[in-house]
């Protein structure tokens with residue numbers, strides 16, 4: 001029951017957190033306004049602290065259900081499943097478990113998280129350590145009958161664990177994991193992957209490694225991104241970036257990708273709507289510079 005009759009269930013577009021042009025409102029009000037703008041999904045940002053309570057989770061779940069918004073949740077930034085310090089690794093496990101439990105209370109299907117840093121370890125050792133931690137987490141969630149999908153994210157800095165290959169391999173090795181592909185990170189990490197052919201190649205790789213169903217419930221992040229030789233520096237709006245998002249949308253369409261796209265630009269509602277309109281063919285590429293979000297609070 002999305003407010004937009006043209007909204008395809010196949011690919012949903014939404015914001016990371018409350019649209020940034022709205023000030024001093026609750027998350028459930030932010031979800032309602034996002035829906036009224038024509039968006040169809042929303043990522044709860046628990047990245048710096050956990051601001052949820054049982055009551056807030058209930059209101060979020062109710063609002064999302066009422067407005068047909070699909071929820072996901074981004075876990076704490078303070079997770080490093082590859083920490084050589086056992087205390088930090090265990091605290092990271094606890095944070096991810098907590099995120100999954102809150103996601104269930106809010107009715108969020110997926111939890112997105114950053115696996116951690118290589119530190120002094122090789123990529124192979126890091127992989128093993130992260131895999132072991134995730135197996136422990138998944139076994140606990142299974143025991144609790146949690147329906148939540150854990151989604152390790154592809155990362156934008158070279159010091160961070162999370163190339164496309166690492167994330168796909170992790171999803172193959174650990175049950176119940178599915179990827180979060182952040183194409184801005186993928187682009188910023190190497191300064192490449194910015195054309196229709198390269199986007200398609202990544203999607204074909206996902207299909208090959210994880211099967212066709214992975215493309216039918218894919219979770220994607222996108223923002224404009226500023227980067228240097230170490231990778232990502234900061235998020236910027238799509239129009240200010242060098243990212244070829246019209247080619248990206250075309251690749252998703254042609255590969256018949258289904259799932260959710262969460263926009264993380266500073267003006268994330270505008271960019272999410274821009275992408276959605278391009279996807280639906282309601283906006284020609286030459287019109288995109290003049291695109292504005294029209295919203296009046298009624």
Ligand SMILES: [Zn+2]
Pocket residue numbers: 074112113114153
């Ligand atoms: Zn992230």
